[in-house]
Amino acid sequence: MTGRRLVFHSRAPIEDNETAKEEPPCPPPRIIRVAPVMLAMLLPLASTRAAGDADAAGWPAKTVTLIVPSAPGGAADLTARTFAQYLGQRTGQTVVVEDRPGAGGIVGTQAASKAAADGYTYLLSTNSTHSANQFLYKSLPYDAQKDFVQVGLFGTFGSVGIVAPDAPYRNVPELVEYARKHPGEVFFGYYSSSSQVPAELFKARAGIEINGAAYKNITQIITDLRGKQIGFAFVDYLTAMGQIQGKGLRPIAVSAAAPNPAWPDVPTMATYYPGYAVAGWLGLSAPAGTPPAIVQKMNEHMRAALADAETVRKFRELGLQPESMDVAQFDAFVKEDTARWKEWVDIAGLKPR
DSSP, rough: OSSSSOOOOOOOOOOOOOOOOOOOOOOOOHHHHHHHHHHHHHHHHHHHHHHHHHHHHHSSOOOOEEEESTTTTTTHHHHHHHOOOOOOOOHOOOOOEEEEGGGGGHHHHHHHHHOSSSSEEEEEHHHIIIIHHHHHHSSSSOOOOTTTEEEEEEEEEEEEEOOOTTSSOOHHHHHHHHHSHHHHHEEEEEEEEHHHHHHHHHHHHTTOOOOOEOOSSSSHHHHHHTTTTSEEEEHHHHHHHHHHTTSSEEEEEESSSSTTTTOOSSSGGGGGGEEEEEEEEEEEETTTTTOHHHHHHHHHHHHHHTTTTHHHHHHHTTTOOOOOOOOOHHHHHHHHHHHHHHHHHHHHOOOOO
């Protein structure tokens, strides 16, 4: 039995010339009566913990699955694949990346929440799935806190506002001026909270009348942006990088607090609207009930990956700013980020749909 020790003391013998004092009556053996009950309660817990530790000792013993709640080829998908390659080499086990896009990450997140909590299925969690969606939708088929245990962080990222190269505006002030001259005619595309909220905050701060158009994936946004079906969009750095380098799209501003090193001349939105800063993140979460020892072990693998120079290089190429956290730190980070996204959604004036 843990948490309590029974200690036995010897009593010195009474000398012949010492008057023996009457021993006080023994207290009722309450502890003795309760002990079997306590043991009955604690033993299953101890057995469960021991089983979890035993599972962790041999983990992973089979294929590990990483569920990505977005389409193949995006930053989340490639981040998962980069880590899967590292984890597979480190453990000698197969690591599968399973893309389940749809409904702003809800489809894949729901699937992960209902997976077996055995340490072999994880969600590539994001600011959309775990921070913002609860404020953007009236109801979700999962609870980001109750249905998951947070495992660890891969890193943070910003988004970049992009327009067609021959658009009638080449920067943020020109876009604002155009929108004021053509109220209600400018549309922006979005597919997640990281692409919707920056645009909505811009709309609120600039005081312009523009409209959002929801898309299933970022590929469709890029196609319509180049075809001038929409006026602009905020997209992740990875998606924008190839388009910008190939001159297919023009960057006008980044949503993060600092410029992206890849485009040092592209201003931040805070340049025009002080205090404006929106950033996203990518991490891993597991179904609630996953053994803590296995969660800890996966976190250790994540932190090892973030200490590996080659893996970090790949993450940076995806537009990710690598950042390592232990389990407790990441759990606190997600809670704090949830409060930030609530504030951003409120400022943007968005109503749950």
